[in-house]
Amino acid sequence: MKKIKRQRNSQDILPPTVRIIATVFLLVFALIPVIYTVLLSVTPDSEITSGENLIPSHWAFSNYIQMWTSVNLAQGLFNSLLISLTASAIAVVLAVGAGYVISRFKFFGRMPYLYSLIGLQTVPGVMLLLPLFVLFASAQAALHFKLVGTYQAVIVTYLTFALPFAIWLMVSYLSSIPIDLEEAALVDGATRLQALWSVIVPLALPGVVVALVFSFLTGWNDVLFASVLTSPETRTIAVQLQAFSSAQEGGALPLYGQLMGASIVSALPVVILYMVFQRYLIGGLTAGGVKG
Amino acid sequence: MSIQPIPETGPESPPSISGAQIPKRTSSRSAGGRPIWLMWPSAIMLFVIVGLPFLIALYISFLNLDQYTLRSWIHAPWVGLENYVESFTAGNIVGTSTLVSLGVSFGFAILTTAFITPIGILAALTVNTPFRGRGVVRALYLIPYVIPTFVTALVWRMMFLNKTGLIDRFLAGIHVANINTYWLLGPNSFWAMIITDVWASWAFIYIMVLAGLQSIPADMYDAASVDGANSWQRLTRIVLPQLRGILGLALLLSTLNHFNNFTLPFVMFGTPPPVQVDVLPLNIYVSSFQLFNFGLGGAMSVITLLIMLIPGIFYIRTIRLGEVTV
Numbered sequence: 186m187k188k189i190k191r192q193r194n195s196q197d198i199l200p201p202t203v204r205i206i207a208t209v210f211l212l213v214f215a216l217i218p219v220i221y222t223v224l225l226s227v228t229p230d231s232e233i234t235s236g237e238n239l240i241p242s243h244w245a246f247s248n249y250i251q252m253w254t255s256v257n258l259a260q261g262l263f264n265s266l267l268i269s270l271t272a273s274a275i276a277v278v279l280a281v282g283a284g285y286v287i288s289r290f291k292f293f294g295r296m297p298y299l300y301s302l303i304g305l306q307t308v309p310g311v312m313l314l315l316p317l318f319v320l321f322a323s324a325q326a327a328l329h330f331k332l333v334g335t336y337q338a339v340i341v342t343y344l345t346f347a348l349p350f351a352i353w354l355m356v357s358y359l360s361s362i363p364i365d366l367e368e369a370a371l372v373d374g375a376t377r378l379q380a381l382w383s384v385i386v387p388l389a390l391p392g393v394v395v396a397l398v399f400s401f402l403t404g405w406n407d408v409l410f411a412s413v414l415t416s417p418e419t420r421t422i423a424v425q426l427q428a429f430s431s432a433q434e435g436g437a438l439p440l441y442g443q444l445m446g447a448s449i450v451s452a453l454p455v456v457i458l459y460m461v462f463q464r465y466l467i468g469g470l471t472a473g474g475v476k477g
Numbered sequence: 478m479s480i481q482p483i484p485e486t487g488p489e490s491p492p493s494i495s496g497a498q499i500p501k502r503t504s505s506r507s508a509g510g511r512p513i514w515l516m517w518p519s520a521i522m523l524f525v526i527v528g529l530p531f532l533i534a535l536y537i538s539f540l541n542l543d544q545y546t547l548r549s550w551i552h553a554p555w556v557g558l559e560n561y562v563e564s565f566t567a568g569n570i571v572g573t574s575t576l577v578s579l580g581v582s583f584g585f586a587i588l589t590t591a592f593i594t595p596i597g598i599l600a601a602l603t604v605n606t607p608f609r610g611r612g613v614v615r616a617l618y619l620i621p622y623v624i625p626t627f628v629t630a631l632v633w634r635m636m637f638l639n640k641t642g643l644i645d646r647f648l649a650g651i652h653v654a655n656i657n658t659y660w661l662l663g664p665n666s667f668w669a670m671i672i673t674d675v676w677a678s679w680a681f682i683y684i685m686v687l688a689g690l691q692s693i694p695a696d697m698y699d700a701a702s703v704d705g706a707n708s709w710q711r712l713t714r715i716v717l718p719q720l721r722g723i724l725g726l727a728l729l730l731s732t733l734n735h736f737n738n739f740t741l742p743f744v745m746f747g748t749p750p751p752v753q754v755d756v757l758p759l760n761i762y763v764s765s766f767q768l769f770n771f772g773l774g775g776a777m778s779v780i781t782l783l784i785m786l787i788p789g790i791f792y793i794r795t796i797r798l799g800e801v802t803v
Contacts, residue, residue, distance in 0.1 A: 211599070216620070219621075290511050305527055309782065310739060313527065313530040316529070320529060344522070348519050406626050426631060451625065455625055
């Protein structure tokens with residue numbers, strides 16, 4: 186976007202003072218809970234519940250050591266990572282394929298299919314929980330094949346939930362890639378799949394990254410389905426923390442410090458993921474929307 | 478003959494892509510064939526994991542299904558619309574009626590959206606133009622949004638703890654409220670939930686508006702400067718009207734998402750929740766999995782879905798407006 190150099194950029198809507206105050210205020214608003222969480226995670230639990238001072242009398246770094254056993258954190262993190270990564274990878278692969286077909290070819294039922302994808306996103310998760318469980322349980326009994334409590338069931342569930350948005354995303358991205366590039370590849374003798382893989386996908390990479398990140402989050406954040414579909418071995422961090430938290434409420438001395446420490450650790454992978462791909466994510470927003 | 482990609486988004490997510498060139502539909506006579514089969518895996522999965530359960534849930538809503546009849550659920554007694562009627566009459570033992578939950582859900586969704594909109598717009602305005610450290614600020618703005626929902630719920634639960642939480646301490650410190658104010662029970666819990674979700678989701682509006690701002694042509698700003706418009710005028714006469722499309726979409730999606738939010742109230746308040754935060758998803762969960770009245774839960778789900786269809790149809794029509802033809 187061409188900007189005419191002026192004393193003050195005409196695109197600045199806010200007067201400088203307003204801007205500074207607003208920025209500071211927003212940052213404070215955004216970060217205080219985060220700072221508080223870090224503070225709590227190194228505060229002894231007795232001091233949290235007694236509520237005397239904000240700053241603890243001594244640093245309870247031991248929270249960070251004990252939490253690994255209190256919550257079985259390592260297992261939970263591993264499970265969440267495995268499930269979310271697998272689900273998102275498969276979802277994106279399927280979405281690229283579906284997006285490619287929808288954006289390039291006419292076929293019967295194309296528009297209804299596209300709109301149904303939106304419709305699917307409005308279905309409340311709670312509605313599907315029991316039927317899905319019943320479906321898995323019935324299939325398990327019929328096929329003599331363990332389903333509930335396995336990684337596969339959860340992965341399949343998350344990947345399907347991530348599909349509508351991922352497909353929409355890929356349709357958008359792929360629609361904006363000119364067809365001449367593929368046709369050139371086809372003329373050179375490539376099959377459609379080869380053209381897709383070597384020409385289209387590299388160009389659509391920002392969209393693929395966005396789809397990957399959001400699909401990953403679908404799995405990482407979910408509590409509802411994980412609470413029903415996982416066994417103690419395959420439990421995700423979301424369910425573990427939620428269970429740990431509700432267990433504390435009835436206890437004599439709630440282990441708040443460890444809970445906060447564990448929360449930080451389970452948020453960290455996601456925050457890092459976002460920070461790393463931030464450029465893609467925001468870039469994906471503005472790409473193509475910028476007029477010269 | 479072509480799809481016009483228009484700003485579109487999905488649940489809780491920002492991307493809006495307006496494409497430059499759009500490929501023409503290809504015919505099957507072109508080289509390389511039509512790999513339509515690429516669509517089948519996703520279509521099949523969607524049908525099995527979402528479509529079928531949806532139909533089953535629909536069926537269940539007409540049954541009297543509890544933990545005893547669950548085993549052979551297909552043969553559970555058919556009760557027609559009785560579940561629907563029951564869901565609207567006065568609340569059951571631990572739960573509340575659908576009407577109350579509807580009210581809570583609506584209130585929550587609308588109020589949260591109303592609060593995050595000015596915050597998001599303000600945030601976008603602060604970083605629209607470059608300054609030193611803008612990258613850092615932008616990254617920090619995103620943090621509340623990217624933190625997993627269950628972590629947000631746990632963190633704010635700690636903050637709202639009566640007597641020891643940060644909120645009560647702060648309010649007592651500035652002599653505005655009693656230090657032992659209850660936020661996780663009672664009437665304040667509604668506001669606790671709203672405040673938490675406002676904190677977690679204002680960045681959604683921020684991202685959408687930022688994208689929209691970047692697509693306002695520079696000449697409009699310059700023309701306004703030349704005409705001597707001041708800040709407020711520029712905001713209200715130029716920026717906001719240009720943002721109408723993307724803001725509308727953002728508000729719609731935001732309301733939809735907050736309406737359906739299960740994780741936040743579940744982790745923050747537990748079940749059964751205080752009546753003031755008994756949003757529909759929670760109510761359905763309690764009915765189904767704690768009261769084991771699956772039929773009732775199913776009926777409430779269907780009602781939720783029907784309500785969701787209204788903004789959903791708006792959403793589809795908005796998307797459709799960007800389309801030329803199939």
